[in-house]
Structure formats: C-alpha cells, structure tokens
Amino acid sequence: MARMSRSEMAREADKADEVAVGFEAAAREAGEWAASSGDVLVREQGAAMVRLHRENAAEYRNAAELLRDGEMPEGW
Numbered sequence: 001m002a003r004m005s006r007s008e009m010a011r012e013a014d015k016a017d018e019v020a021v022g023f024e025a026a027a028r029e030a031g032e033w034a035a036s037s038g039d040v041l042v043r044e045q046g047a048a049m050v051r052l053h054r055e056n057a058a059e060y061r062n063a064a065e066l067l068r069d070g071e072m073p074e075g076w
Contacts, residue, residue: 013067020060027053
C-alpha cells in the first residue's frame with residue numbers, strides 16, 4: 001500500500017470528522033425516537049442504537065486524530 005502524504009491524511013481526517021458528526025446526529029435522533037415511544041422494546045432498541053452510534057462516532061474521531069498526528073489508523 002502506498003503511503004499517504006500529510007495533505008492526504010489531513011483530508012482523510014476531515015472526512016472522518018464528517019462521518020463522526022453524522023453518527024452523532026444519528027445518536028441524537030435515535031435517542032429522541034426512543035424517548036418519544038411508550039413501548040419498552042422501542043426504548044431499549046433506541047438506547048442500543050444510541051450506544052452504537054456514539055461508539056462509531058468515537059472511533060472515527062480517534063481515526064481523525066491519528067491521521068492528523070501522521071499515523072495510519074488500523075484498517076484504514
């Protein structure tokens with residue numbers, strides 16, 4: 001695999017940040033969806049979706065940080 005230049009890594013970091021923002025928005029929406037339901041199962045599913053979206057956002061934020069530090073995230 002070819003090594004990325006610093007500018008390519010910076011662009012990838014920006015993309016990773018954008019994906020993280022999308023996951024954060026999805027977590028908020030899932031939380032709102034779950035909170036508005038009177039169904040226990042829907043609230044539990046919503047809570048699980050919130051956790052998953054937050055974990056994904058954190059992974060992309062971490063990848064962006066590594067890329068900005070000049071390191072290649074695992075699996076990138």
